[in-house]
Amino acid sequence: MQFDPPLIEGRLVKRYKRFLADVVTDTNEAITIHCPNTGSMRACLSEGAPCWYSKSDSKTRKYPHTWEIATTPDGFLAGINTHRANGLVEELLVTGGEPTLAEYGQLQREVKYGEEKSRIDFLLRGEGLPDCYVEVKNVTLHEGGGLGLFPDAVSERGAKHLRELASMVALGHRAVLLFCVQHTGVTRVAPADAIDPRYGALLREVAAKGVEVLAWGARLSAREISLVTPLPVDLSPI
Incomplete structure (x- = not known):
C-alpha cells in the first residue's frame, strides 16, 4: 500500500x-x-x-x-489507522503472499454470514476448494520482548467473530483469523489474556476446532505500508 x-x-x-x-x-x-x-x-x-x-x-x-x-x-512504529488493515490483507491475498491461501482465485469483501448476523472481511472461493472465511484483526499492542497482543481492550465483537468462524468450520468450510500486525517491534502474537481472558479462552477453543490463526507483520514508512513477514502465533495454555 x-x-x-x-x-x-x-x-x-x-x-x-x-x-x-x-x-x-x-x-x-x-x-x-x-x-x-x-x-x-x-x-x-x-x-x-x-x-x-x-x-x-x-x-x-x-x-x-x-x-x-x-x-x-x-521507539517503534505503529500503524494506528485500523481502516488500513483490510487493504493490507487484501494485497497479501491477491498477490498470493500467504501460501496457505494462494490457491483461491476469487475474493469477495464484506459478505454477510453466520447466525449472529456478521460480515466476514473476505470470502475466498476456488474451484474444488472449500469456501474460506477470513477475519482480519489489527494488532498494535506491544508488551515488550517482541510480544504483540490482541485485543487491547475487552472485545465482545471479537468474541462474536470467533464464534462465527467456528460455526463455518462446523459446516465444512475453512475459517481463518488473520492478525495484521502494524507494529515494527512485534515478532510474535498471542491473545491478551490479562486484558480479555474470555477472548483468549475462546480463541484457543475455536483454534482446537479447526479455525486457522495466522499473523503477518508490516513494514511501515512514510511512503508505504505492506505486510512482509509471517509471524508465529502463540496459543499456549496459560
Missing part, C-alpha cells in the same frame, strides 16, 4: 476525544487531525514523538488530515 504523496511528518501533542489528535507540523504550526482508531491505543502514544499523517482533498471534511503512523514509547 503506497502513499502518493508520501505521509507528512509532525510531532504528537496529544490524542483526545478518541477521534482527535493535536500535532505540530514541520513548520511549527499546531493542527488538529482525525484519529481513525477507536481503541485504547495502549502503548502506542508518545507525546512529543514523530508521527505521520495523510491529507484528504475533500472539501467537506472538518479535519482534512488523518493520523496514520505513531512512534511508540519504546
Whole structure:
C-alpha cells in the first residue's frame, strides 16, 4: 500500500476525544487531525514523538488530515489507522503472499454470514476448494520482548467473530483469523489474556476446532505500508 504523496511528518501533542489528535507540523504550526482508531491505543502514544499523517482533498471534511503512523514509547512504529488493515490483507491475498491461501482465485469483501448476523472481511472461493472465511484483526499492542497482543481492550465483537468462524468450520468450510500486525517491534502474537481472558479462552477453543490463526507483520514508512513477514502465533495454555 503506497502513499502518493508520501505521509507528512509532525510531532504528537496529544490524542483526545478518541477521534482527535493535536500535532505540530514541520513548520511549527499546531493542527488538529482525525484519529481513525477507536481503541485504547495502549502503548502506542508518545507525546512529543514523530508521527505521520495523510491529507484528504475533500472539501467537506472538518479535519482534512488523518493520523496514520505513531512512534511508540519504546521507539517503534505503529500503524494506528485500523481502516488500513483490510487493504493490507487484501494485497497479501491477491498477490498470493500467504501460501496457505494462494490457491483461491476469487475474493469477495464484506459478505454477510453466520447466525449472529456478521460480515466476514473476505470470502475466498476456488474451484474444488472449500469456501474460506477470513477475519482480519489489527494488532498494535506491544508488551515488550517482541510480544504483540490482541485485543487491547475487552472485545465482545471479537468474541462474536470467533464464534462465527467456528460455526463455518462446523459446516465444512475453512475459517481463518488473520492478525495484521502494524507494529515494527512485534515478532510474535498471542491473545491478551490479562486484558480479555474470555477472548483468549475462546480463541484457543475455536483454534482446537479447526479455525486457522495466522499473523503477518508490516513494514511501515512514510511512503508505504505492506505486510512482509509471517509471524508465529502463540496459543499456549496459560
